Amino acid sequence: MATTTMTMAKALNEGLRKALDANPKVLLMGEDIGRLGGVFRITDGLQKDFGEDRVIDSPLAESAIVGTAVGLAIRGYRAVCEIQFDGFVYPAFDQIVSQVAKLHKRSDGAYKMAMVIRIPFQGGIGAIEHHSESPEPYFAQTAGLRVVSCSTPNDAYWMIQQSVAHDDPIIFCEPKSRYWEKGEVDLEGPPSGLFDAVVRREGTDVTLIGYGASMKTALRAAETAQAEGVSIEVIDARSIAPLDLGVMAKSVEKTGRLVIVQESPHTASVGSEIVAELTQRCFYSLRAPGVRVSGYHVPYPPTRIEEDYRPTVDRILDAVDRVMGFES
Amino acid sequence: MATTTMTMAKALNEGLRKALDANPKVLLMGEDIGRLGGVFRITDGLQKDFGEDRVIDSPLAESAIVGTAVGLAIRGYRAVCEIQFDGFVYPAFDQIVSQVAKLHKRSDGAYKMAMVIRIPFQGGIGAIEHHSESPEPYFAQTAGLRVVSCSTPNDAYWMIQQSVAHDDPIIFCEPKSRYWEKGEVDLEGPPSGLFDAVVRREGTDVTLIGYGASMKTALRAAETAQAEGVSIEVIDARSIAPLDLGVMAKSVEKTGRLVIVQESPHTASVGSEIVAELTQRCFYSLRAPGVRVSGYHVPYPPTRIEEDYRPTVDRILDAVDRVMGFES
């Protein structure tokens, strides 16, 4: 296994480079992604190597970034759009929901809406408002889209390539607070399918499901719980829509208890969906109701207090206690 | 009780008239709402009676309709914005999610975002694409907003007035397929609080929850089930966000079974939320997992086949059978 260590940012950069290399129809487009390499440097050096026609510094308008990507898709191109921060995807919402998600259907399959919309998401970087949000529930609800998120450099490297190669439009959520953390990347082959959930840590008492930046918190919570004698199985959803419910249900059937961790508020969230589906699939196995640990139902707070908004190890453990103690 | 019979369209029209009468700061704004009275005639005659300054025919841009309503709110006005059809609210999504929902917080309470965004929603009128959608899950997920829906002329008449008088921004979802159905309107006082769920029909075996156009289908299903010996309690959520979970939980504790009906696809939907919350609150009462009867996970289909997309009496009864037969 040829592995190498790199940050998630670098892994995404390398993955995009491979995608550009593999297919001349692949383009990158976004604000400040060329000369600057993006505010997170994810596209660093790519304009230099692939030219201004393939790595496009766009005017400042998200609806147009996505709307022109649609036109490029019709012409046979595959655009990877960078949205600078989660909170700036909403000007493009109409194009995403009414065009990107629906044009394959509307054209009876004549148009492939092959494109990737990259969104650095979730909080944890001490930024100002609109730079820390979790818009994935909106996209998960929308038929016609797929939503994935990476939580390790290895996944980042492979999932971005798999997404670019995929024929459906993909909302690619990158946990920005993890960009600079390092991990092993296996250069030889993808670890799993793009839409597969994976068990990150095995356990027997509680199934803990998350994605993106929450995975690190979840794994830390599992470690702490272990010390207290509770064995947590941690699942990285990876694909937010569609959900890989098979892997999740198998785990819940074993553990009988379910906790979900996410940064978005809980109402009509991905966590709600997981609870609803797994309650149906594992009704007799569940020894306690599934519990969601989420962001609170408030606008994302000033970041001096964001760590009390985002799910913490403590809040996860509190939820674990609740599902463990439910029968009593 | 001074009651009178009118259609939901007329009830909304009368409710808006009362709101305009009650407060000179109330304005209506939208495309074609003045001279034409709106494509559904909900604002019929109001421009004639209240003038062009209070019932404003706007240029054709939804982001601007909502964005200028924000500015009007800052100046102390209360705008009631009409979005012509559900599928046209997305150009305004950014203003709704990042401004309307967050400005009360951002201004530390100095700005009241008192406004109503009226959306004729759900399908059933045989229209072309984008005229039959259910965008309520997006707004329910968004902290800072409230979302309500009327299912009877009486509720329409009162809820629109309560919404206009409320100090938080309200997404007001109108089941367009029911506009022309008549019902009793009690002119003397509101039937319930704006955020209260109500039991529309009592029953003992299954709790069936819905809102908007689904209520009629739900009540018909309950009737049919009755004939087959199954007693369904039908609840109109009315408030989609926040949910009146107390009323719902009380019912589920009695019946032990839960079915939800909605037209949106089920992923990360209002139905998912209701299942997740009620599973938590009524874990030991539930004799079967809550089941959602939803639109399918596809773009809204051509309307010649929309009645097979929207939840039908048959599909609801099938779900009822499933929860009734679960123990076996």
Added chain:
Amino acid sequence: MIDEELVQLLTPEGERVQNADYESTLNGDEIFGLYRDMVIIRRLCNESTSLQRQGQLALWAPIQGQEAAQIGAGRALAPMDFTFPTYREHGIAWCRGVPPENMLRLFRAVSNGGWDPQKYRHSVPTVVLGSQTLHAVGYAMGIQRDGAEEAAMAFFGDGASSQGDVLEAFVWAASFNAPVVFFCQNNQWGISTPSSVQSKIPLYHRAHGFGFPGVRVDGNDVLAVYEVTKRALDSARVGGGPTLIEAYTYRIGAHTTSDDPTRYRIDAEVEVWKHRDPVERVKALLAREYKVKNSDFDDVAAEADAMALQLRDDVLAMSRPDPLTMFDNAYAAPHPLIDEGRRDMIDLGISEGSL
């Protein structure tokens, strides 16, 4: 209609007008071809209105009054150009070769599209106003990257001109010098809203503020529309960048068959515009200048009638789709919720289809 700004090559009476910048390049046969197109598309449009009244269509969006704008623009296109319509571009669809029955699939509510957009190089109908202008710009950026001598053309109305997407499309087209032509049919109404609500000055001026040419053409003058569009397309194809064309015309009919224009506009205005009929105008020219015989005109009318009959038959033959088809093409690749939906529907006995 004495308007300095308006490019016109034919008066409402069908007399030639000299224009310093544009001259008509079409011969008699070609002009007769445009006439034929306009008569046919008007006839098909009227048939569609009847079909709607008879309950055979869910809706219809008539184009009466706008035939010259659409046929002039549609015939100026080259085969390899790509067009991005709204819901009202039946004349453009006709010029692109879309079979009339395909145009009506949307309105019979059996499809959200109706034709193969890649085959005819004519995109699917776009209902969310303005979205397609960005698609056209993106497509044009693709043309640039392919080094092709082709152009994209986006259609939209006076109402849609206020949408952010249209204005962002102007920004992008200018920024990338994209080979795209924006064709705005200012039919003076957006449902009940007069175009003066969208702009106090002629719409073609918008382009100047974004740094590319805008031109206003008499949208009821098929010769002028043809020349103005051709010039803009030719320029776009060879690196001349975008042009905004405002075709100044009038929506004679209702917005759609669901609309009642008597609620918001006066008959007198409609009457004035009926006298500027685009079909009569070119017919007068053909009769006078090219001595086209009445029998030739009659032949076209007969041809149009035959096509209308055929269209009616085709529409009546369009049956309700199998409900299972709603799952087709929702995604390009397999998706668990699609499989689940199909299974559910078959289990419920809604469709007999198989998985």
Added chain:
Amino acid sequence: MIDEELVQLLTPEGERVQNADYESTLNGDEIFGLYRDMVIIRRLCNESTSLQRQGQLALWAPIQGQEAAQIGAGRALAPMDFTFPTYREHGIAWCRGVPPENMLRLFRAVSNGGWDPQKYRHSVPTVVLGSQTLHAVGYAMGIQRDGAEEAAMAFFGDGASSQGDVLEAFVWAASFNAPVVFFCQNNQWGISTPSSVQSKIPLYHRAHGFGFPGVRVDGNDVLAVYEVTKRALDSARVGGGPTLIEAYTYRIGAHTTSDDPTRYRIDAEVEVWKHRDPVERVKALLAREYKVKNSDFDDVAAEADAMALQLRDDVLAMSRPDPLTMFDNAYAAPHPLIDEGRRDMIDLGISEGSL
């Protein structure tokens, strides 16, 4: 900087320029007042940059180079006008009377706003580019309905000028003839993107296409900015409708303290603009024409230093908010999820606050 289009009343060397349309109406004391504002706001800005470097602020968005644009515009406002800023309008906030420590609450990440926008008639910072332009137009529609002689003013940058919201704001302002002034600081960069990506022609031309006046002013000339803005506001207040002002200036510093401009622009360009410094320009005028003494200039510098010290103290005293405050003002009226969140947080022992 010899630009026919640019309104200028003072050369970079501080010499008077005659302009056919505008003349300076300010006396020496008033000009000295503008100078003082500029010096203070620059000093406060530099202090904020240091505070950020020292880890006391999460971020800072400097305004060096743009002081004349902001002070000229800010001082042209009347008390009852209402302003809608972005995240960079520290000079405007200063003119509106917002206490400097309030401006820094956003950047210390203890608030998403920072001041009472109704009290200062200066809206909260807007980070989503362009949104505030629509708020300004809506507010202006409210002014119209109140029959008040007031104006709204919206600030935005060259980058934001490409956003649909800004362009829709132009449509609406023109349509309603709203009393609003659009003030675009073209500082030539939107992070790393040069303004030429947003428009190939000067941005003020945009207004003409929407049917209202646009004017380009030397944004480093505080006298010119003041007069141009005053004229536009006066016109708006009495029914003259909107104006777009493009203040042509330059962002001397980084986009924000997170940015590294050496990655995308050359030093030589920055150097050129340093020679057009807006503060030095008016200082030269004051020294030469009004014989302002060095000691007076020194007094201003000392005053600015004292304010900077005070600001530093105030910032350091801003402590982490109680986490429970995140629930305050999320809604105006009671909400069950807010109560639930508060309860949860208290149960978890995160805050000792009470319900």
